[in-house]
Amino acid sequence: MKKMRLLALSTSYPLRTGSSAGVFVQSLYRRLSEGCAIDVVCPADSKPVKATFDDGAAPGIRIHAVRYAPRAWRRLAQESGGVVTGLRRSPWHALLLPGLLFGLFWRCLLCAGDADLIHANWSVCGAMAGIIGRLRRKPVITTLRGSDVARATRSWLDRMILGLAVRNSRIVICVSEAMAERLQAQFPHRRADIHACLNGADEAFFEIDRAVSGGTGLRVLAVGNLIRLKGFDVLIEAVARARHRERMHVCIVGDGPEREPLLAQAASRGVSSCFTFVGTVPATDMPKRTAEADVFVLSSRSEGRPNVVVEALAGGVPVISTDLEGVQGMVRNGDTGWLVAVDDADALAAALDQAVTDRVELQRRGERARAFARIQIGTWVDTARCYEALFQTALTAGGRQHSSCAE
The missing domain is CATH 3.40.50.2000 (Glycogen Phosphorylase B;)
Known part of the structure; x- marks a missing residue:
């Protein structure tokens, strides 16, 4: 069977040695890349970087770094804490958000043609990926990582974004069982599609x-x-x-x-x-x-x-x-x-x-x-197995089947 091609969308992903933003996302993809071809769409940082380059430690990963502002200003997403902390550090960076989100959306839309499945990290990426999935007729899986779900309890905008992500994703993954149970109660019509995959340790x-x-x-x-x-x-x-x-x-x-x-x-x-x-x-x-x-x-x-x-x-x-x-x-x-x-x-x-x-x-x-x-x-190997099983479920539900990332 054909090797699975995964398109990943994330607002945080380490672009160089020593980066701290999104290292747990990288840990997951590096395990999955042992059997999958993965394209990661993420924001560029404030240092020189190619628009598209390979992850030297994981040959199965190709990174697409989106340049959303002049290089000196690209400090919104790739520093410690990601977008939310970046906005707290420099509130004026909110002016860069439209360019960042549009850049991620457009690059993901262009890359989606070759993908079998789109995996989004956090609800804002899930909302964007859901639209792209409909346009490109690709199944979408969104992982919710806690901060996005917590913000949805305090903000109507975050609740709307979370709702879009859940409704337009074939499967929703939560990083804790308690979070999955809470979302199942909040979205009872999607109960069977909400699962927990626990992050492992290196x-x-x-x-x-x-x-x-x-x-x-x-x-x-x-x-x-x-x-x-x-x-x-x-x-x-x-x-x-x-x-x-x-x-x-x-x-x-x-x-x-x-x-x-x-x-x-x-x-x-x-x-x-x-x-x-x-x-x-x-x-x-x-x-x-x-x-x-x-x-x-x-x-x-x-x-x-x-x-x-x-x-x-x-x-x-x-x-x-x-x-x-x-x-x-x-x-x-x-x-x-x-x-x-x-x-x-x-x-x-x-x-x-x-x-x-x-x-x-x-x-x-x-x-x-x-x-x-x-x-x-367990380890990230165990986490990757959980994701692989849900990826296959999403593909099978769409009438397509590919070899698992582990094969």
Whole structure:
């Protein structure tokens, strides 16, 4: 049978070594590309790049970088946090949105002729791909990744975009089972077409050989865009309130518009020495960062199914997390980590204090975290298998059949 040709549409995709935007999308496609031919349509960044080029690490992937503005202005989509964080960092970039969306739409429309199936990431791409799929008579699958679904609860525009994506996609994939169940209730007529495919972790995290540090200090790792949604202000406050704060050191990986206010908060609360802000680091460095941590903290106010938690668990690092829908089931209080209420700095401080003082329990929860990840999460290979099965379902429903990406 003929090899499947997949056209992928994404507002975030790493274009060079060290890029951080959309690395989980890249991880999926690199696994799928072992048997599929994949064309990725995504925004160009502010550095020189060819309009179309091959992914050197995955010969089966060809990248189409859309130039939507003068090069110096192309900072809306390809920096850490993607479009939404880019708009928070520089609100005037909203003027570039029409050009970005039209450029993605037009390039995807041109590339769709040779594709067997279109895969869209996030609801805005799903809405555009749905129109292209109708025009080109191609089946569309949309993956919703959490932030788009969360915004739809607060914004009529995002609700409309989400509705278009769901209605015009043959299959909708969610990155958590809780999200899939919520969408099935919201769109009962599409219930059978909404599925969950859980993101895996890179094999490198499972290979980490780690143990709790032998000293009395607690090495804390936190990763995310420095925006209010991620709740780093709560983490700083929690460390300030902790009884054993002098024994804690927090490494924060990520960048964003809240960097200076967070630094000022740490200084005003007298805990600057407890924090190191290292900025954005390449995805390839994260296994090493994880290996050097005793505990991982997610202080977010909202999440889909955070990949950073998946990676921490796979690395055998217990997680202290806010009690969010996308985290429940992965972080189990008293087993693989600690769950605390959103915005509850006192509860987060208490969890950190317990992690400092009870090293045996910290080690036990880390071992349970890795055991859970091996059985319940798996690697990107497992994620790719889930996608391959749904791709075949979409093609079969349209009266066409091709070899799976794994064949």
